[in-house]
Amino acid sequence: MSASADVRAVLSEKSLVQRLSSGTRGTVRALLRNKAGFLGFLGVMFFIILTTLGPLVIPYEGDPRLDRLRPGARSLFAPPSVEHPLGLDVKGRDVLSHIVHGGGPLILTALEAGILTTIVAVALGAAAGLLGGFIDQIISAASNFILTIPQFPLLLVLATIVTFDNRLGMALLLAVLNWPTLMRAVRAQVMSLKSRDYVEAAFALDLGLWHITTREVLPNMISYIVVNMIFTIRSAMYFIIALMFLGLVPLTEPDWGMMIFIGKQQGSLSNPEAAWMLLAPVLAIALFQLSLVLFTRSLEEVFNPRLRQGV
Amino acid sequence: MRKLIRSYTFRTVVQGLITIWAVMTFTFFLIRLMPGNPAQIKIDEYVDRYGMSEDQARQQVATLFNYDPDQPVFEQYVDYLSDLVRFDLGRSLTSTETPVAEQILRFLPWTLFSVGLALLVAFSLGVLVGLAMAYWRGGLLDNVMTVFASVIYAIPDYIIALLLIMVAGVQLKLIPVGELYGGSTQGIEPGFTVEYILDLLKHAFLPVFTYVLATIGGWMLTMKSSTISTLGEDYITVARARGLPERRLLTAYVGRNAMLPLMTRLAISIGFVVGGSAIIETLFLYPGLGRNLVLAIGLRDYTTMQGIFLVIAISVVVSNILADLLYGWLDPRVRLGGDKGTE
DSSP states (O other): OHHHHHHHHHHHHHHHHHHHHHOHHHHHHHHHHSHHHHHHHHHHHHHHHHHHTHHHHSOOOOSOOGGGOOTTOSSSOBOOOSSSTTOBOTTSOBHHHHHHHHHHHHHHHHHHHHHHHHHHHHHHHHHHHHHOHHHHHHHHHHHHHHHHSOHHHHHHHHHHHSOOSSHHHHHHHHHHHHHHHHHHHHHHHHHHHHTSHHHHHHHHTTOOHHHIIIIIIGGGGHHHHHHHHHHHHHHHHHHHHHHHHTTOSOOOSSOHHHHHHHHHHTTTTTOGGGHHHHHHHHHHHHHHHHHHHHHHHHHHHHHOHHHHHHO | OHHHHHHHHHHHHHHHHHHHHHHHHHHHHHHHHSSSOHHHHHHHHHHHHHOOOHHHHHHHHHHHSSOOTTSOHHHHHHHHHHHHHTTOOOBOTTTTTOBHHHHHHHHHHHHHHHHHHHHHHHHHHHHHHHHHHHHTTTSHHHHHHHHHHHHHHHSOHHHHHHHIIIIIIIISOOSOHHHHOSSSOTTOOOSSOHHHHHHHHHHHHHHHHHHHHHHHHHHHHHHHHHHHHHHTSHHHHHHHHTTOOHHHIIIIIIIHHHHHHHHHHHHHHHHHHTTOOHHHHHHTTOOSHHHHHHHHHHHTOHHHHHHHHHHHHHHHHHHHHHHHHHHHHHOHHHHHTGGGOOO
16 A cells, blocks of 8 residues: 555656656746746846847937927937937937847847857866866866956957957857856866766766767756856846947947947936936846846746755 | 975965966967057057158157067067066056056056955945845845845946946936046145045045945845855754854854855955956046056057056966965864865
8 A cells, every 4th residue: 555655656756747847837837936037037038029029110210310409409318208218319319219229239149158158168068077187187277267367358358359240259259258167067067977877877888978968967957057158148248238338349339338338428427418328228238137137046946846846 | 294285385376377477478469469559559640640751650669669569479478578587567668668567556556445445345244234134034134135135236337337427426416426536636635644535535436336336245145145054054053052142143153154155255356356347447537457457458558468467367366376275274174174175
């Protein structure tokens, strides 16, 4: 009798695990469980919809609109109104149109940087951990080296050498600077997993490095990797905007970073009327970054079944 | 045993020296890969402004600063290295004849003062609040502060700075932003006078406040989670069972142990104080090393950039070694565990 109860318990537990890890319902539930995380998810979704579908609805205003100069006004700046919910910028253009059209390239570049960083870090970390020896020493030395040079000044120098006419170059550059942290974590994880029975068994079966890495090692740290990727996207965005902020990358409008740069150039930091031109991108960046950070909490629950059951 | 410890320290120091040399060499060649060079920028300026011929300008520039763009890069490297061994960082290429070391000594105090003060304030406040948050877990303070810390932690420092200027400065007029730019007010004699020190603090307010806001969330959250795990330790239960007063428990038993992991981080953060923040200093026109580095990059002032990178690399390496040693000193458990404590 007790044996059948055991079996039933095992069976029900197995089905629970299956349902939670493979079913979308489980994912949705995990997403909903953490309130802050869900808020972050909504925020990220909002910005993705805003910057992908928004341009289809709201036309981009690139040319100066001198005709919008109100009688008696000294500048084209305008506070929010019904036609222009976020006001007008220094050239009388609709700020909302720049917000909608200027987020896409920025988010996409940051996303590319995040993905590239993750690929490089996981590949190098797995190689260092699994192969060990000389290769491990070289990779570890390189990561120590990159971590010693302060990132932002280095990026300032590199930004003048590599020209950014394409997004991928920028993303690649950020990946080169960002891989060491995740690489160390992957390497440490691989090292500790290497002695576990199932990985040793895989080695004994001569299953190959690729199989061991993708099937045995990575699934164990997928939650860490995903969260790390989100943080990399965040820091990539930070650096891209910082470069634009200092006017060091030749970038084109529309772009949130450019809005800040132009706003700063046009003295809107000291002009109360001009606040909206700067406030809009500043708030967009702040909210997007905040959403990303909050979102990681839900991601942790989605990708880490242990955390879900443990609550 | 003693030999072993000595050899471990020795190895760390040698490793540090090699890292510094590698960073120095890497940045040396990287900097010279940048498009444009300081001589050409100056030559162009002479041609444009004084209508000199290209040759004339070239000769003029050659006498102005002892940098020859046609000299092979490797020869330049050997020259630089031989100067460096004699602790000579060379002379600035753009503000002619100013030794780089002198320039760094002029800008460094500003960065050390502002970033150091901010680190001190953020760390001590963050640790105290984090401790309180964990101790009264689930209370009002914890809930409010956790939201505050998570939000402030997620927002980039320059966004905080911009919001400070725009909202508190321009819109609400709470802070007289215009008066606070720069390092000190012109005309006030530098010296150990109350007036000058107050003026310094006034001008450092905006960058320091920004740094504190940008970093305090991280300290609070780390301290909170560290305290929570410390509270679960057996020795806390034992101390409580012994009937120790809560206050002593909180400071001597919980607080000290929970701070251990933060000390390493603090030591590492100190290394990054020297580099300052290029972007915040530029925004507030604060005369620190970070802003000077941005200016030097714009002018392609090779020697100045070289010197600043070197100083930053040294401070990062030294603080990493310090963090290593500090941890062993603060936590006897690591010491007893022998020298495998570090990776």
